Amino acid sequence: MxxxxxxxxxxxxxxxxxxxxxxxxxxxxxxxxxxxxxxxxxxxxxxxxxKATGEKCERCWSISESVGANEAHPTVCARCAEVVEKYYA
Known part of the structure; x- marks a missing residue:
């Protein structure tokens, strides 16, 4: 914008x-x-x-370059990895 x-x-x-x-x-x-x-x-x-760059997050479906950055959660973006760690670990 x-x-x-x-x-x-x-x-x-x-x-x-x-x-x-x-x-x-x-x-x-x-x-x-x-x-x-x-x-x-x-x-x-x-x-x-x-078109966004990166990979599709398995959890939120956003395209993000941070997908795979968290070794414990390689199929989700950094924001989703943080949520998963906080609420589902």
């Missing part, structure tokens, strides 16, 4: 997981001035959707 300064401030709120809210693997915010020519242009922001 490429957003104007006031909108970017809202989208950078660390208390909200916009990737999870949007049901996407990753959500990044940059200045609207950096939006590429092929972005979908809206009133206060521009959007680019790209």
């Amino acid at each position: 490429y957003a104007k300064e006031d909108v970017a401030a809202l989208l950078n709120d660390a208390s909200i997981d916009f990737a999870q809210l949007s049901i996407v693997s990753a959500f990044e915010v940059a200045s609207i001035d950096k939006a590429p020519a092929d972005a979908l242009v809206l009133e206060h922001a521009s959007i680019v959707v790209e």
Whole structure:
């Protein structure tokens, strides 16, 4: 997402997981001035959707480069491995 300064401030709120809210693997915010020519242009922001890099997590189905990082749980992402360790170990 490429957003104007006031909108970017809202989208950078660390208390909200916009990737999870949007049901996407990753959500990044940059200045609207950096939006590429092929972005979908809206009133206060521009959007680019790209294929995520990494592997599909067996638990949450998000695509993440952290899948396999935890040797005890090689088929899940780091976030899911933490949840599994905390609640199911």
